[in-house]
Amino acid sequence: MDTHVSSTSLNAGADGMRTGADYLRMLSQPDRNVYQNGELVRDVANHPSYRGAAQSIARLYDIAADPALRDVMCFPSPDTGKPVLRCFQIPKTPQDLAARRGMISHWTESTFGLMGRTPDHVGSFLTGFAAKASVFDELAGKQWGDNLRGWHAKARDEHLYISYAIVPPQIDRSKLSHQQSDPYLHAGVVRETDAGLIIRGAQQLATGAVFSDYVYVSCIHPLQPGDEAYAFGVMVPVNAQGFKIYARRSYADAANSSFDYPLSSRFDEMDALVVMNDVLVPWENVLFHNNIALCRDQWWKTPAHALGNHQAQTRWSTKLRFLMGLTKRMCEITGSIKIPPVIGQIGEMAAYAAIVENMLLAQEFGATADDEGVLWPSRAALYSVMSLQTDLNPKLLNMARELAGGSMIMLPSSVADFENPEIAADLEHYICSPGIPVRERVATLKLAWDLIGSEFAGRHEQYEKFYGGASFLIKQNMFRTYDFNRASALVDQALALKD
Numbered sequence: 416m417d418t419h420v421s422s423t424s425l426n427a428g429a430d431g432m433r434t435g436a437d438y439l440r441m442l443s444q445p446d447r448n449v450y451q452n453g454e455l456v457r458d459v460a461n462h463p464s465y466r467g468a469a470q471s472i473a474r475l476y477d478i479a480a481d482p483a484l485r486d487v488m489c490f491p492s493p494d495t496g497k498p499v500l501r502c503f504q505i506p507k508t509p510q511d512l513a514a515r516r517g518m519i520s521h522w523t524e525s526t527f528g529l530m531g532r533t534p535d536h537v538g539s540f541l542t543g544f545a546a547k548a549s550v551f552d553e554l555a556g557k558q559w560g561d562n563l564r565g566w567h568a569k570a571r572d573e574h575l576y577i578s579y580a581i582v583p584p585q586i587d588r589s590k591l592s593h594q595q596s597d598p599y600l601h602a603g604v605v606r607e608t609d610a611g612l613i614i615r616g617a618q619q620l621a622t623g624a625v626f627s628d629y630v631y632v633s634c635i636h637p638l639q640p641g642d643e644a645y646a647f648g649v650m651v652p653v654n655a656q657g658f659k660i661y662a663r664r665s666y667a668d669a670a671n672s673s674f675d676y677p678l679s680s681r682f683d684e685m686d687a688l689v690v691m692n693d694v695l696v697p698w699e700n701v702l703f704h705n706n707i708a709l710c711r712d713q714w715w716k717t718p719a720h721a722l723g724n725h726q727a728q729t730r731w732s733t734k735l736r737f738l739m740g741l742t743k744r745m746c747e748i749t750g751s752i753k754i755p756p757v758i759g760q761i762g763e764m765a766a767y768a769a770i771v772e773n774m775l776l777a778q779e780f781g782a783t784a785d786d787e788g789v790l791w792p793s794r795a796a797l798y799s800v801m802s803l804q805t806d807l808n809p810k811l812l813n814m815a816r817e818l819a820g821g822s823m824i825m826l827p828s829s830v831a832d833f834e835n836p837e838i839a840a841d842l843e844h845y846i847c848s849p850g851i852p853v854r855e856r857v858a859t860l861k862l863a864w865d866l867i868g869s870e871f872a873g874r875h876e877q878y879e880k881f882y883g884g885a886s887f888l889i890k891q892n893m894f895r896t897y898d899f900n901r902a903s904a905l906v907d908q909a910l911a912l913k914d
């Protein structure tokens with residue numbers, strides 16, 4: 416049975432919008448099985464490991480609920496007429512796609528692009544599935560397509576935060592899911608009952624699951640005949656019986672103050688292994704099962720992957736803009752901004768950041784409508800930038816590191832040093848920049864360290880490499896998407912030239 420307390424019932428606003436306070440109230444309920452540092456967490460909203468990130472997500476809901484931003488953030492629900500988040504709008508026109516980006520951009524600016532799996536991420540995937548629910552009708556049956564349509568409407572109208580776990584745990588990548596040493600290491604269906612599916616096993620790497628309402632558990636990893644039990648897509652409330660969320664180490668735990676770790680302390684969205692101990696998933700929460708073809712095609716024959724990653728690219732381009740602003744500020748602080756080669760290096764970084772930003776526009780400019788009038792962002796534009804991301808992101812971080820020298824390291828041990836007059840006087844004297852108060856210099860460079868060098872930053876570097884899957888797979892997408900017909904035609908044309 417779906418035990419989740421409907422978020423709508425907890426939403427206070429007259430217009431039905433979920434506010435930050437509504438969200439935090441839901442997150443405080445002691446009903447989810449989140450484990451951190453050997454303990455079951457009873458109140459996620461106020462737990463020291465999660466409080467900062469929970470507040471940041473609450474702020475997103477407040478931004479969305481702000482009547483002054485209504486047209487930027489919302490569109491009227493086709494079912495209720497009430498305002499709902501734009502990420503759930505099925506794009507039919509170029510204006511729809513641009514408006515989606517506008518909403519997502521607004522949110523990413525409030526997190527500096529540092530939270531990847533905010534509600535608009537899986538919200539965009541779900542919208543992509545629903546935009547082409549006919550694929551579900553055809554490959555599984557109308558009943559399942561209708562479950563999907565119902566879920567899209569529910570998530571949209573109840574402002575749900577859904578995260579996802581769509582990769583089986585690594586364990587032994589040389590073997591298929593059904594060949595692992597235990598058939599329920601990878602999450603699989605144990606049996607069907609009148610009430611629904613019983614699912615056992617684990618799935619990774621559910622970023623944001625700790626903070627979400629539901630987790631979409633499915634599989635993007637290629638499945639082969641024999642893997643039918645692993646070929647499902649289900650919505651699981653985070654408080655479902657037997658559903659456990661094992662979060663990784665919290666970087667907010669290591670952040671002794673928001674001055675010393677301004678980003679780790681506020682934006683650590685957490686990644687987790689989800690374990691399903693014979694979880695009963697009611698039939699209405701099942702989008703399909705026992706269907707390898709649909710498990711694959713949900714991502715590629717609907718605009719889900721394109722819309723979900725259009726969101727991800729909007730976020731990344733905000734993060735790069737933040738990196739550019741911080742790099743320039745860092746060089747102003749150290750005075751190196753006046754040196755021509757430094758200007759050249761920042762200019763080169765800016766060129767890459769601008770390319771990523773402009774590739775977002777290329778996804779919209781090259782968008783194509785399908786037979787149902789849904790506009791798909793250009794996948795050639797999307798996968799070209801995603802293919803380069805795995806190399807480009809570390810390259811930009813490396814360039815920023817080169818420009819920083821020791822500035823991000825040669826900093827006081829903590830904010831407490833400023834409280835000691837003797838130390839503070841020396842800091843004032845020796846850690847200085849002309850015209851910039853010492854505290855501001857230190858705060859800026861600690862911000863830079865948290866973006867580029869801290870443990871939080873290291874996780875981010877790994878995230879940008881893998882959030883969309885391993886790079887060899889993304890490059891295969893690019894191979895499939897590139898217009899080789901046009902390229903080959905040129906070769907034929909050249910070969911046909913007469914002597």
Ligand SMILES: Cc1cc2nc3c(=O)[nH]c(=O)nc-3n(C[C@H](O)[C@H](O)[C@H](O)COP(=O)(O)OP(=O)(O)OC[C@H]3O[C@@H](n4cnc5c(N)ncnc54)[C@H](O)[C@@H]3O)c2cc1C
Pocket residue numbers: 532579580581582584585588619620621622623686874877878881882883884885886887
């Ligand atoms: C910080 C972070 C957050 C994430 N968030 C989420 C999330 O919210 N939800 C979610 O479902 N997933 C998430 N992911 C998981 C992500 O989708 C997977 O990590 C990603 O798909 C890669 O799978 P893997 O980690 O099992 O690596 P593997 O598949 O084991 O691949 C690791 C490396 O092994 C090599 N390799 C493996 N197989 C091959 C092959 N066939 N050919 C060539 N080389 C190969 C490649 O070098 C590859 O990069 C996240 C990952 C990270 C790092």
